[in-house]
Amino acid sequence: MRFLLREIYYIALDFLQGVGSICLFLFRLLRYTPTALLRWRIVWQQIYSVGAMSLVLIMVSGLFVGMVMALESYHVLVKFAATAALGTGVALSILRELGPVVTALLFAGRAGTALTSEIGLMRATEQLAGMEMMAVDPVRRIVVPRFIAGAVSVPLLTMIFCAIAILGGYYVGVDLMGVDQGAFWSQMRVNVDLVDDILKSVVIKSIVFGGAISLIAVYEGYYSLPTAEGVSRATTRTVVNSSLAVLALDYLLTALLFHGA
Amino acid sequence: MAIHDLKHSDNVVEITGLKYRVGNKAIFDRLNVSIPRGKITAIMGPSGTGKTTLLRVMTGQVLADRGRVWVEGKNIARLSIDELYDLRKQMGFLFQNGALFTDNTVYENVAFPLREHTKLPENLIRHVVLMKLQAVGLRGAANLMPAELSGGMARRVALARAIALDPKIIFYDEPFTGLDPISMGVIVRLIRVLNDSLGLTSIIVSHDVEEVSSVSDHSYLISDGKVVAYGTPEELEHNKSAWVRQFMKGLADGPVPFHYPAPDYAGQLLGEEQA
Ligand SMILES: Nc1ncnc2c1ncn2[C@@H]1O[C@H](COP(=O)(O)OP(=O)(O)OP(=O)(O)O)[C@@H](O)[C@H]1O
Ligand SMILES: [Mg+2]
Numbered sequence: 047m048r049f050l051l052r053e054i055y056y057i058a059l060d061f062l063q064g065v066g067s068i069c070l071f072l073f074r075l076l077r078y079t080p081t082a083l084l085r086w087r088i089v090w091q092q093i094y095s096v097g098a099m100s101l102v103l104i105m106v107s108g109l110f111v112g113m114v115m116a117l118e119s120y121h122v123l124v125k126f127a128a129t130a131a132l133g134t135g136v137a138l139s140i141l142r143e144l145g146p147v148v149t150a151l152l153f154a155g156r157a158g159t160a161l162t163s164e165i166g167l168m169r170a171t172e173q174l175a176g177m178e179m180m181a182v183d184p185v186r187r188i189v190v191p192r193f194i195a196g197a198v199s200v201p202l203l204t205m206i207f208c209a210i211a212i213l214g215g216y217y218v219g220v221d222l223m224g225v226d227q228g229a230f231w232s233q234m235r236v237n238v239d240l241v242d243d244i245l246k247s248v249v250i251k252s253i254v255f256g257g258a259i260s261l262i263a264v265y266e267g268y269y270s271l272p273t274a275e276g277v278s279r280a281t282t283r284t285v286v287n288s289s290l291a292v293l294a295l296d297y298l299l300t301a302l303l304f305h306g307a
Numbered sequence: 308m309a310i311h312d313l314k315h316s317d318n319v320v321e322i323t324g325l326k327y328r329v330g331n332k333a334i335f336d337r338l339n340v341s342i343p344r345g346k347i348t349a350i351m352g353p354s355g356t357g358k359t360t361l362l363r364v365m366t367g368q369v370l371a372d373r374g375r376v377w378v379e380g381k382n383i384a385r386l387s388i389d390e391l392y393d394l395r396k397q398m399g400f401l402f403q404n405g406a407l408f409t410d411n412t413v414y415e416n417v418a419f420p421l422r423e424h425t426k427l428p429e430n431l432i433r434h435v436v437l438m439k440l441q442a443v444g445l446r447g448a449a450n451l452m453p454a455e456l457s458g459g460m461a462r463r464v465a466l467a468r469a470i471a472l473d474p475k476i477i478f479y480d481e482p483f484t485g486l487d488p489i490s491m492g493v494i495v496r497l498i499r500v501l502n503d504s505l506g507l508t509s510i511i512v513s514h515d516v517e518e519v520s521s522v523s524d525h526s527y528l529i530s531d532g533k534v535v536a537y538g539t540p541e542e543l544e545h546n547k548s549a550w551v552r553q554f555m556k557g558l559a560d561g562p563v564p565f566h567y568p569a570p571d572y573a574g575q576l577l578g579e580e581q582a
Contacts, residue, residue: 167409176406179366180420180468181395183388187423 071265074185075193082190092195100156100203107152108207111144112136112214120223129225133234136215141243145208147296150255153200154288158263161192162284165267166277189268193260200256204248246303254295259288317344319379319476319508320365326373327357327364334360336532337374347502347509349523351516352530353554355567358512359403361529362478365510366400367391378476396424399469399477405461407453407468413440414449417468424472439467444493458485463494470501477501479511483518495522516555520544528554 082089119135165188168174174184212234219225238244263284270280320342327335334357342348342365350358363369364376367383376383378394386394407416417436421427427435440446443463453461462485469477482498483491499522502509513519519526520540528536528543528551536543536551543555550562559565569575 171409172402172404172406173408175368176400176402176408178368179395179398179400179402180423181392182420182423183392 068261068265071268072261075190075261075264078186078190079194082186082194085191088187089191089194092191093198096157096161096192096195097199097202099160100153100199101206103152103156104149104203104207105210107148108145108210109214111148111207112140112211112216113218115139115144115211116215116218116223120219120225129219129223130229130233132219132223132225133215133230134237136219137212137234137238138243140208140211140215141238142247143296143300145211145248146204146251146255147292149204149207149252150200150259150292151289153196153203153256154259154263154292155285157196157199158259158284158288159281161196161260161263162267162270163277163281165189165192165264166270166272166280169268169270170272170274170277172272185268189264193264196260196263197253197256200259201249201252204252204255208248242304250303251296251299254299255292258291258295262288262291318342318377319344320510321377322365322374324374325364325371325376327360327369327371329360333532335364335371338529338533340527340534342508342510343525344508345502345506346524347498347511347522349511349513349519349526351512351514351519351526351528351554352535353565354514356530357532358514358529359480362400362480362510362512366395366398366478396472397475399472399474401462401466401469401477401479401482403480405453405458405465407461407465409453411453412449413445413451413453413456413464416453416464417471420468420471435471436467439471440464442470442497443467444490459487459490462486463490466494466497473505474507476508476510479509479513481513482511483513483515491518498522516557520555530554 115136116132119132119139120129123129123132123135165174168184168188174188177184177187216230220227220230266280266284266287267277270276318341320340322338322340325335325338325340326333338361340350340361350361352358360369364371365378365383367376367378367386370384379397381390381394383391383394407413408419411419414436417439418432421432421435425432437446437449440449443466445460445463445467448456448460448464453464456464462482466479466482479498482494486494495518498509498511501507511519511523520543523540525537525539526543527534530550536546536548538546543551546552546555552558553560553562
């Protein structure tokens with residue numbers, strides 16, 4: 047029993063230490079963000095490489111998620127003769143939950159890991175030390191632009207995901223299942239609220255998720271051990287930690303934004 | 308020694324009483340080294356004595372546990388990060404493994420310090436980059452990626468990058484390993500020419516006794532965390548100490564240990580058999 051308590055104590059301590067040092071790292075990144083934005087070319091290049099490499103994955107996933115949602119909802123709604131509500135159902139579940147969360151999880155797996163292993167390998171091959179010797183701060187030159195790029199890409203990708211998912215839902219519902227096209231759109235337009243479902247959910251959630259994933263990814267890369275195993279472990283930690291962070295933040299944000307904690 | 312003495316001394320780097328340990332292994336124990344301005348100083352010693360570590364100490368990449376490190380009259384432990392970076396803008400550093408940016412071309416690698424620290428227009432940058440690459444004989448390789456270079460070529464590109472900003476002090480970590488005789492000769496001459504024509508101060512870390520002796524003005528021999536000998540190449544050549552003679556002549560037998568410290572060999576083998 048004593049042993050167990052001590053284990054828990056150490057795990058909790060570890061966790062808090064991790065959170066503390068990642069917060070310090072975040073302050074450091076935020077301090078350099080304005081100057082990094084002035085060198086927009088570097089940031090733009092990173093947005094291109096981080097965002098563009100996830101784009102196809104996000105689009106294809108969005109399409110399938112939308113199609114599945116429509117298929118499932120249709121079979122429930124048809125029992126109550128309420129298929130006119132299909133558009134609403136699909137749009138709300140995509141905008142409120144699936145869009146931001148699935149995009150974030152996919153992004154963590156696709157781009158987060160790439161960021162971590164790129165920065166980790168640069169550390170392992172002394173490229174970061176080389177940069178420091180050329181009087182260039184690798185946090186400012188390498189880490190901050192990647193952090194910004196990740197944080198900016200996720201909201202954009204989330205919007206694309208949602209738009210394509212709704213189109214996928216439309217295709218299954220209207221074209222395949224024969225739901226009335228007018229009902230699909232008009233019901234959706236009446237029931238989707240700009241503030242609640244788009245601003246609060248899609249925009250705020252995706253910004254928070256994007257920031258969290260990018261922060262974890264660059265942090266793990268920057269502090270990875272300079273060995274092959276060190277980098278591979280850091281990459282794994284990025285996926286695990288950022289996925290957990292996304293799910294936990296999703297709960298927190300939903301509770302705060304919609305159920306007025 | 309009083310502080311103002313150091314400020315006006317003509318030593319670019321002055322290390323006094325340096326102690327440095329990694330884990331519980333003492334790498335330096337009260338080491339004293341001074342690097343005179345405008346000269347080529349070599350630091351030699353067996354593999355693993357801490358030559359690379361000494362360069363790291365001199366450039367502020369690691370901090371000494373004890374002792375003082377003065378570079379250009381500044382106590383390196385007291386500098387803020389910005390002051391340290393200002394100092395490093397006057398330094399060139401050739402890493403033992405090159406440390407090239409693997410995702411950029413040779414050209415972009417050499418252009419990097421110019422783009423970061425100058426506002427030169429693109430055509431001037433191009434001029435400087437091609438000039439530096441020409442000096443190391445790799446102008447034709449400008450568009451290759453580092454992965455397409457051999458080890459010796461990568462080292463020469465790294466050298467071109469290290470001198471891109473015309474530094475005042477240049478640190479070479481093992482500049483001669485992996486070079487064929489011709490590029491070796493070219494690099495040896497380049498180090499000499501750079502030093503004399505630009506008024507640089509050069510610090511070479513190496514264990515290639517012959518090449519280093521042919522180019523350096525003074526050499527330090529370090530071992531076991533201490534300076535074993537100091538002098539011009541001729542002085543070291545004629546040094547009476549058995550240790551120095553063994554090292555300079557590359558003899559197998561003598562006081563210099565070839566092995567990393569280890570438990571008794573026979574005992575270890577027998578011990579493993581029992582286990
Ligand atoms: N990160 C580290 N952790 C533990 N020990 C280290 C570390 N870095 C260096 N050392 C130890 O410090 C000593 C000096 O290393 P260093 O790389 O400075 O040697 P060196 O003289 O440059 O050798 P070489 O000529 O082979 O390049 C070595 O004995 C090594 O075991
Ligand atoms: Mg070394």
